[in-house]
Amino acid sequence: MSLASGPGRARTDTAHLPDDLRLYIDKHVMYIQSLDRRKDELEYWLTEHLRLSGLYWGLTALHLLGQPDALPRDEIIDFVISCMHDNGGFGAAPGHDAHMLYTVSGVQILAMLDAFEDFEQRVQDGKRKIGHFISNFQNRDTGTFAGDEWGETDTRFLYGALNALSLLGMLHLVDVTKAVEHVDSCANFDGGYGTGPGAESHAGQIFTCVGALTIAGRLDLVDRDKLGAWLSERQLPNGGLNGRPEKLEDVCYSWWVVSSLAMIGRLHWIDKEKLATFILRCQDPELGGIADRPGDMVDVFHTVFGIAGLSLIGYPGLQEVDPVYCMPKSITQRILAG
């Protein structure tokens, strides 16, 4: 599965939108299926370092579009297992170093395919190995998580760890209290959160911090009105959302901003209709796929986050998405109910 961009472009002709501007569900399904058949293109191989996450993005989009079986289940499981290392971590593709981000994608894919048992049968002690790979990256003094052996920490990795461990039912392997304290120390004067203490507020990092606090059951630490005000200020007159003040709008922030607002119960502070129109304008109506903004190349990353954003704001015809996990709610509910 590729993050390969293109081939299509989002519509540019914003002045003459058709009256029936809608989500082209069938086209998007075909687009995601086609990504995997583009192995004769260099772009496919240049994005190999993202492959496992690309697979998670594509699979999530298909689930939300109501086509969960549009990719072959057995082949996906084979591929996921082929990315796994003996230490329990996953690389982006076979032969790539194990990394937190791809390990999380691996777990999310297995969860979406309801494949933990298949996995356990094929990889002895597999879940426990993953749990240990992830928990070993926590610094027990500071609560932070690194993403790889080089030790750089980032609230993305902390969120990823709590995400995957909660899906595996293994949160007890880490010090959740310390992790929560670290997230709290990343809160900025403007109400947002960054990659670490003192780092600029950024909608993507806010998603990871609020997501981590939600999984830990500690949303009480968030000043919801202040954060909600900052997040809702991300909406621009064209309906799109940016990730930081004075930056351009981008479809992926339809996810990072709106999911954060949903988690703190402030989803209605943005103009949903305007946002929906903006996302729909970023589609390629012929070949499918969604771009970051109208006129740009489509890619699977913006395709899933555009669709997930639409799901959050209740766009008709889509499966409900879980704002904490970016997976279908029916699936996270089943797994977390244990």
Place this chain on the structure above:
Amino acid sequence: MGVYSDDPLWADVEPLPQDDGGPNPLAAIAYTDEYSEAMSYLRAVMASNDMSERVLSLTEDIISMNPAHYTVWLYRARVLLTLKKDLKEEIAWLNPTALNYQKNYQIWHHRQTIIDALDSPEGEAEFIAQMFERDAKNYHVWSYRQWLVKRFDIDDESELKAIDELLRADVRNNSAWNHRWFVVFGRHEGDSLDETVLERELKYAQAAIYLAPQNQSPWNYVRGLLRKYNKPLSTIKPFATEFASLDHPDDVHSSHALDVLADIYEGEGTKADAAKALDLLAQKYDPIRANYWTYRKFLLGFPPEPDHPIFHHHNY
């Protein structure tokens, strides 16, 4: 046949083709030749843990084709440190690479590894300034800069001067405002609060607001300052009134000023005025966030209209 297969330097290495995880069409093979060959040699050297000089040119080659490949960077750093190479040379090589691939996360991580090993920030301020000329809001560069400040305990004065230059170029650079907060307060967490610093920072932010009243960064900064020092928001009432006044509802120069005034009126107990300010925001100056402003009014004790969407949400 290939750059590497024809090179005697690589004659002893048996290239490892892509192992795509078994009979699985999801990852069938059709690499372009050049990239594919280089990768097969990388897999081979990694498999044998080859730490020789030639690996540096191999990784350089792959990075030039695909700088986002994180495994290549990690392996290159490992070889550099093992061979005890001249790390200044590595930085000199990295500079143009970083300028060409500004959004690349791996390059910054690599740079941090190398500068940390060099144990000196010499030349880094100049390089960062060059990066900022292309994109003064690059998140990786700002994170790296914070790391440098902490790692080498760089003094406040030179940092504040650099920030000032960036804000002169673009007063709306939120990254620069954030770094200012980090330098003034973030790195001195736990120090006692100095009133002269409050005065200096208030003055600085207010001067910036005069330049661009609708710029949210300095307004956030001012709110943050007053909260930090436990001062009431009414401290800046005369200042805010310069940009918005209920007496002149058609002549508002900053929605942020109106927002501040709403809070000030609420604090003073003149809720009707606060409600007026919030109505202006909802109806005229920031209608896209009408629901937010209505919620603020609701907190004041004004019930929203019965069909208002606020009633559809119960989880306040």
